[in-house]
Amino acid sequence: MKILVTVSEVSSVDEEFEVDGLDVDERYLSYDLNEWDDYAVEEAVQYAEEHGEDEVEVVTVTVGPERADQTIRQALAKGADRAIRVWGDALADATVLDPRTKAQILAAVASDEDPDLVLSGVQTGDDSWGATGVTLAAELDFGWAAVVNALEVDDAETTASVHRELEGGLEELTDVDLPAVCTIQTGINEPRYASLRGIRQAQNKPLDEQTLADLGLEAGDLVMPLELTDLYEPESEGDATIWEGSAEDTAADLAELLREKGVGA
C-alpha cells in the first residue's frame, strides 16, 4: 500500500499589513504547514503504524518554492517516509496558483508514484480553494470522496468506507473504490507533535526536488486559466461599537449592556 499525501505550505498575514502589487508585502507573511494537511499526514501515518510500516509507504508531495522545505520536513518529522517537491519558474511567475494547475502537476507526480490512496487536506488555510483534491482525482481518473472525517480501508485494500461531513451536523456514509483521493477534514484525528527523534530523522529522509521538466511538463503545457488582476484589503462592513479603555473599563461597559438585556441578573 502506498499513500500519497499532498502537503501545502500556507501563509498567514500579520494583523497589520500592506498590499504590494498583487500580493501581501512579504514582510507581513509567515509560513506554516497547512492545518488540513497536518490531519491528512496524521491519517496516513496512523494507517502505516496500524498496518506495519514495512507494508505501507507514506510519500508527501508539495508544489512550492524552496522555502517550503521547512514545512515538508515537519511532515517527515511526523512520520512520512519521503517527500517530493515540485517547482519551476512558470509557477513562480504566476499571479495565482489555481487548483487546476496544481492538480495537473500533482497528477504528474501521482502517475509516477502510482499510489493506492491519495490524501489531501480539504482546503488550504490561506486561499481556501477547496478544490485541488477532487480536481486531482478527476485528472487521474480515480474515485474520490470530499470532506472526509472518518476513513476505513477494507482488508483487501479495494474500497475506502468514509464519512463525509455535510452541513448542519449530518454525515454521508460513502464507499469509494480504490485507488481514490480523499480530502481530509480537520478533527478526523489528533495530529501529533513531531518528537525530537522524529525531527532528527526527518533530516535524513529523502526530499526529492523536481522541476516541471523532470515531470515531462513544459511551461506551455500548464493550464493556468486564471489571472489575478487586483488585490486589496476589503473594506470592513462592520459598524460595531468598540469600547475603549482598560479591561476593567470595557468589561464594565459590556456588563452594563448585558444587564440592560437582563443577562446575569
Place this chain on the structure above:
Amino acid sequence: MSDVLAVAEHRRGELRDVSLELLTAGADLAAEAGGDLHVAVVSGPVEEFAEDLNREGVDAVHTVAHGDDYNHDVLVQAVAGLVDDLDPAYVLAPNSVNGLDSAPALAQRLDAPLVTDAVGLAVEEDEGDLVVTRELHGGKTEGTLAVDGTPAVVTIRPAEWPAAEGNGDADVSAADVAIDEDGVRTAVTGYQEVAGGEVDISEAEVLVSVGRGIEEEENLDIIEDLADALDATISASRPIVDNGWLPKDRQVGQSGKVVTPEVYIAIGISGAVQHVAGMKGADTIVAINTDPNAPIYDIADFGIEDDLFDVVPALTEQFS
C-alpha cells in the same frame, strides 16, 4: 451565446437554500452577459424540484431523474452531458460540501477553468471574460480573477446572493443524457446525524462562545466561570471541537449548529465564514478579539479589541 447553467443542490428530498441563491446569481450574470439562465437538477424528485426552481429569471429547467439522492459520479456525468448540449458560457454551483465534491471534477472533465467561493461575478466589457471576486489570504484580502476559457465553472458562496423569488415561466424538460453506470465508482450507503448531547445550544438565549484565541484547554476555566456568572450556555468554534476540548454538539457553524440567541459573546473567535453562517442570526453579537481586522467585527454589534485573558475575568468579576 453567453448562457448560464446553474446546478441546483438538494439533500434527502429537499432543495437547499443555496439553490435559490444560485438562481439570483445566475439571473444577474445571464442579464449582464445577454444570455439565458438554464437550471440543472439531477437525482431525487426532480419534477417537484423543477417546480420550486421555476422562479423569476429562469428560462429553462433541465431534469435528470437518476437515483434518490446526490451521487457525484452521476451529477458530473449528467451536467457534463447538459453542457455539451447547451454550450453555456458559465456554469454555477454552490460552494457547499457537495458543490466542492462535484464542481472541480466537472471543470476538469470539461477542461474548463474553475473558481471557487465567489463573492462577486462580472463580465468584462472588452473581451467578455468573466471576472470573479473572491477572498484570499484567509479573508484578509480580496482579489479579482480574470477567467480565460469557457465554460467557466464557478462555485458561489452561500448567503452572498438573496434567494430568487416569484414564479417563472421556464420550460421544464427531462434532459436527454445517459448515465454510464461503469463510471459510478462511489456508493452512498446512508446518513448519520451527529449525536446530540445533554445541552441544545440552538435553544440557548445567551451563548458564551469560545474560539482558538483561548490557546489551551486548561484556559477554558475562565470561560466556564463567565458562563456560570451569566447563567449562560457555552458554545465553541470549530478548532475547539477538533481539539476535543468540547463535544461536537457545542459547535456553532456550517458543519455544527445554527444558533439564534438573544446575546452571543464571541471570545477569541476570528469569525471565519463557516462560523458566521451559524451565528449571524443572533440578536446582539459581542466580540472580544485583539485583532481589529478579524472578520467577526464585520457582524458584531459591540466589540472589545483587547486580550481575552484580561477582559473575561474582569467581566466575570462584574457579576460576582
